[in-house]
Amino acid sequence: MAGITGVDGLASGIQTTQIVDAMISAQRNATTVQESRKALLEARLEAVRGFNTRMLGAQLELSNLRSGAAFNTNTATSSNSGVLSATANSSAVAGSYNLNVTKMASAHQLAAAGQASRSANLGSGTITLQMGNGAPVELSVSSDSSSLDAIARQISDAGLGVTAYVVQQDGADPYRLVLQSQQTGLSSAITISADGDLAGLFSGMETLSAADDAQIQMGSGSLIFSSSTNQFTNVIPGVTINAASTGSSTLTVGRDVSGAAEAITSFMESMNQAIDYLRANTEVDLEGGQSGILLSETDLRRGLDSVIRQIFTAVPGLPTSMNNVTSIGIGIDRTTGQLTVDQGVLSAKLTSDPNGVAKLFNNSGVSSDPGIEFASMGAATKATQPFTVDITQAARRAETTGANLSNDPIVIDASNRAFGLSVNGRSYAMNLAEGTYSSAQLVAHLQAVLDGELGPQDKVNVGVNGDGQVQLSTQRFGSAATLRVDASSANGVFGFSTGLTAGANVVGTINGQAATGSGQILTGTSGDAxxxxxxxxxxxxxxxxxxxxxxxxxxxxxxxxxxxTDSQSGAITAKENSLTSSISNIQEQVRRVDERLELRREGLLRQFRTMETLIGQFQSQQSFLEGSIAAWNNLARSVGSNRRN
Known part of the structure; x- marks a missing residue:
């Protein structure tokens, strides 16, 4: 409704707007109190949200501890970084390893005979190019596009993994066509020939750099590992080695305790931020008579105290010497309430008993059978009583058995070096290194080749059974693990079956109820398990x-x-919702009062307008009467004067 204006003192001279505003302001004093309370509640809500932010930060740091990653960090240190460097993942096998890089991987590089011109056409023909054990590819060269530059472009553009270019040397016939493999290793060796007018160009190619695999020897024995690149993932489980040059180095693999110490310290520091924040907002200033905005929020203090008490509560089932955070250097300052960390004690415990420290923060299990281990538990798992486990079928790898390799020596040459297999549905083709091997050396060499060529999810172990037969088995367990050896030339030596084999999942029950098997993992699906x-x-x-x-x-x-902190049922969430509701209620109450007072103001102004109108009318009548009386008086004086005359 539009306000009523313009009535001040039109007839009466009274400042009616000021009078009405004063009347309304007096009646609005009650809402002023409500608005002050609303400002207080808004400040309290902001403080509650600040506390929630700090608790969520501590919860995030706790999740880093719960993931277990901080306790599974390893390092790999080389005594000679000029020879090799390495990184270690969480599954790395700790130890000290003497390694000797005997060869570096190299790319194949060939050069054709020199020509007098790089732009003159050489004639037509067909180039046959093969990379490693791959299928030969034919390139047809026309006579009008057969210069060295044109042939180089055609080879490079064929997408075969070969780069071709022309170089100029000194002397007669200075232009030479150079072919270079884009990848290092024996599997990228170039085989090239041509017919027609180009046969002479590609006959008698000069080897500028031979294709070769990198090799690492472990210790002084016959254990040698090969890789088509200068990176090895097959020497030490969980360790990636990058060779930089030939030479020897000692590689030390061990637990990195700094990550766990940092994660534990970060959690305690984030808890201290929440502790300090709540203390600052609940303190009472006796001198100034002021109290913290959250002094009355006892639910928040109780919740924080509950978290702190749990931190210092012993974990049931662990050894008494390692079942409480006080044993790893965690304490509490009784004056400030802050959590303290003795870094010396923490580092010493992480070094001497990293698994014990991990079990303090992470779930763990103790099994009566060494072949059964705890992996993890879900939110629905009830770990109040020991679980009974029965296994009716153990998990199996995919395996295949070959021939007995007792006939030493075994010669590997161009006729029997190709080896191919399919692992978990992915196919691999590779070459064995030509040479003369004992059966043990050949088995070790095949393992090294497989380790260097197979993907990380497709690793295969090579071994010999009790009958002297060579065996292949996937590292992966379960029905998803499959293995099939191709009918390649090297299989004539090994004699593996070329049929597809598959692994099997574990089968069993937990607490008498069927569980789900996937490889070696058995997972409970019902009840406490x-x-x-x-x-x-x-x-x-x-x-x-x-x-x-x-x-x-x-x-x-x-x-x-x-x-x-739970967004649905947490105490902080409930407090935020309660404060938000109270603020909204006050806003609604003030709005309603303001609406009523505005109506009251307009009513008063309307009454004053009516009064001014009436006063105006009275003033008009007064003026009329005064005029009439004056006229009558004048008339009377005039009549009296006439009579005297």
Whole structure:
């Protein structure tokens, strides 16, 4: 409704707007109190959100601890970085390894005979080009596009992994066509020939650089590893080695405790941020008479205290010497309430017992059977009692058995060096190095070649069974693991079956209820065992094994954090919702009062307008009467004067 204006003192001279505003302001004093309360609640809501942000930050740091990654970090240190460097993943096998880089990988490089011109056409013909053990590819060259430059472009543009270019040397016939493999290793060796007018160009190619694999010898024995590049992933499990030059180096692989120490310290520091924030907002200033904005929020203090108490609660099932964070240097400052970390004690514990420290924060298990291990547990897993585990079928790899290799020596040459196989549905073609081998050397060489060529998910182990027969088996377990050897020339030596073989998943029950097997992982699907995952390494059936689960601080603290920060049911969320609702209610109350007062103001102004109108009318009548009386008086005086005359 539009406001009523323009009535001040039109007839009465009274400042009606000021009078009405004063009346309305007096009636609005009650809403001023409400607005002050609303400002207080908004400040409190902002403080609650600040506390929530800090608790969520601590919860994020806790999740880094719960993931276990911080406790599974390894390092690899080379004594001679000029020879090799290395990185180690979480599965790296710790130890000290004496390694000798005996060869560096090189790319094949060939040069054709010199020509007098690089632009003159040489005639027509067909070039046959083969990379390693791949299929030969024919390139047809026309007589009008057969110069050295044109042939180089045609080879380079064929997408065969070969770069061709023309160089100029000194002397007669200075122009030479050079072919270079784009990849290093024996598998990228170039074989080239031509017919027609070009036959002479490609006959008697000069080798500028031979294709070769890099090789690393471990120790002083016969264990040699090959790679088509200067990077090795097959020498030490979980370690990637980058060769830089030939020579010897000692590679030390071990646990990196700095990552775990940093993760633990970061969690404690983030907790201290939350502790300091809540203390600052709940303190009472006795001198100034002021209190923290969150002083009355006892639910928040109780929630934070619950988290802190859980941090210092012993983890059931762990050794008493290592079942509490105080044993790894974590304490509390009784004056400030802050958590403290003794870095010396923490580092020493991580060095001497890294698994023990990890079990403090992460879930773990103790099995009565060494072939059954705890892997993980789900949110629905109830770890109140030991679980009973029965295995009726152990997981198996995909395997194939070949011939007995007892007939030494074994010669590998161009006629029998090609070896191909399919692993987990992916095909690989490779070449063995030509040479004379004992059976043990050939098995070791095949392992090295497979390690260098197969992808990380397709690794295959080479071994010899009790009958002297060579065997291949996938590192992967389960029905998804498949293996098939191609009918390649090298298989004439090894004699593997060319049929497809597959592995098998583990089969068993947990607490008498069927569980789901995937490779070696057995996962409970119902009851207390729902979400419980076990690693079954046993190669034979197992009956009545028991497994006790120890719930680490990570999971226990997770529930305490959720009680505070959960977006649906957390105490902080409930407080935020309550404050938001109270603020909205006050806003609505003030809005309604303002609406009523505005109506009251307009009503008063309307009444004053009516009054001014009436006063105006009265003033008009007064003027009329005053005029009439004056006229009458004048008339009377005039009549009286006439009579006297």
């Amino acid at each position: 729902e979400g419980l995952a076990l690693i079954v390494r046993s190669t034979t059936p197992v009956s009545n094994a028991t497994l006790s689960v120890n719930v680490g601080l990570g999971t226990r603290l997770g529930s305490r954090f959720s009680a505070l």
